[in-house]
Amino acid sequence: MSDREAEQTRPDLTIVSEETPPPSQANDALVLGSAIIAALAGVGFAVGLALRTSITVYGTALAIGLLALGFGIRRYFSDLFPDIEAVEPRHPEQQATEEPVSAIAPLQRRSLLRNALIGASGVFGLSLLSPVPSLGPAPGDALRTTDWRRGTRLVTTDGEPIRADNVASGGVATVWPEGSINNEISAVILVRVGDTEFKDPTNFDWVVNNELVAYSKVCTHAGCPVGLFRETDNALFCPCHQSTFDAVRGAIPTFGPTARALPQLPLGTDAEGFLIALGDFTEQVGPAYG
């Protein structure tokens, strides 16, 4: 087909360049080969799934099938049509019009009434936000109090109460108020430091046997569990954003993005020698809130 004829059959397509691929048996073979591979892969995918083989088998079949099908279609089209570059105008002639959008003009100006309706719509629209508070309870005391009370025993995640002499030296344990296991905001990390003196601002009244101290486990930065303990310098460490606290100095932050110490749990023992809380935390637990 000559260029002139092409122009005649495509009056609405302005062709800039046109390349006709030479007929090629090699390309036919590629298309046919891809088709066969894609079909086989399709069968493989279905059979592989039906036989509950494994993702390696049917996943590979799916991958090969899709890739082969894509390749085949590409080669098929490349020989079926000429490679054409065409242009079209960016700004087809538009009927420029200065007419207003609407053909119907208002009979009179009523701006006061219009503004009253706009204002009313605004007020009414805002009032539709009023169901939003139903989405959740008012925070109330939920962020200020935990489940620790005077006399609450410390228990492990398995619910076992803990004796003061039953914590490994240089070790930490995650503990909960008895009856409130997994109550996130009440999580406490119990630390038994090695041969170290506690220093200010630790509350010494809440240190048991001169070696056991308990802090809120909820990081004061973004609320991750402060899960790691470095025995060399008695540092509590948050794995999320690397806030670091000094366990012998009232868990004040020594590095990282947090600005506040981990609150210290008022810690004591009951008559049977089990660890108990002497009351709730006296400082705010967890990250700052507005």
Added chain:
Amino acid sequence: MTPLFGKLFDQLDARLHVRADTRKSANKVFPSNWSFLLGEVALFSLVILVLTGIFLTFFYRPNVEAVTYTGSNPVFAGRTLPAAFESIVRLSSDINGGLLFRRLHRGASHLFIATIVLHMLRILLTGAFRKPRELNYFVGIGLLTLAFGAGFTGYSLPYDSLAGTGIRIAYSELLSLPLIGDRVAFWIFGGAFPTGDVIPRFFVLHVMLLPAALIGTVGLHLFMVYRQKHTQFPRVGVDGHQLVLGKPLWPLQFAESTTLFLWTGGLLAAAAVLIPWSDVALLGPYVPGEVGNNAQPDWFLFWLEGALRIFPPIEFGIPGTLIISGPFVAGVVLPGLIFTFLAFYPFLEKWLYKLEGEWHVLQNPLEIPLRAGVMLGVFSALLLLSAAATNDILSRMLGIPIEVMTWFFRITVIVAPIVLGLGIARYARRRLNRRQRHVPSTETEAQQRYIAA
């Protein structure tokens, strides 16, 4: 056109009169360049996400009540797990093909966001955001935000250990909003973390609200591209200001896009075989009070995570009422500023260089010193912040104390982008001076210069 298809089309045309419009669309010209296909790959990823997501929805259980897993996975057999996590284990280990669908979905989500980000980078570097496309650029930024939302909610749904930690940090971010933080957090979560409401709510967001918004916004995005026609790179002999040069939709662009779609699916399937995306068995279910090392979000939130890690410890105000805290500045203010700045950058450029008229031909960013400087500055800062999200891993790998690592990032994340941005802007300015040029203020002027060169 095969005879059967032709006949069917005739019948359709007899009723709807679509021949002229169809022919017009078939002749629509698509400029061709590999970087124009990034957005297409994002679109195809979205299609794959929807298709695989429907399958996953049939099995996923959106709640955290404790249930006993009775399936074949040896790690969890007989264990009591949150229902959401249990259903993910069941999908991965007991539903035939379930793991393939999970991994395809996960892989497609990474590809979706990655190609959106690269597409955005292409738009920003070449100037495709200029008049008349500012509006569609805003729509694109909206799409990126929605994609982040879909990505984060999707990351949360399995309720594995990392997901729970990620949700906790998001909750803390909401709490950090001054004055209203506690209320907003309780509205979104339905109470104090970890309530039973967050997973069902994230589920509705992830499978209904966000996909509907994404699909609708993509439709708007494509409509505007169709309406405004494509930008293109300059080419000698073609007045790109007046003409679009490229391949017609039928058959050439159709073949290109079909291939691309199938190959996207094929590569994702190959990745599903080779990469154990989000292997929940390694992580275990979320348990309050526990988190492992290497606690990190998905890569596309690394920049936020990095900002949270290296931001200095500040917190002041009145506790319980008005607090300005590090997590608020680093996790809310900073991303807000970056997104707002990028969204309004087109107007900064227009104002500084007094640009006039419409722009359809793409530019080398070195031709516009402001753009070269701003883009290198902003994106190097984002990359450095992202790198800071791995400061614990880098510290362990390189044997450098975490404190030193953190201070390294605190300094470089400010200094390096300024030095790089000013450096490249200065280089671009000198390059223009050497060629005795200035930044053209109309596209006609730019075209004349190109033809002269």
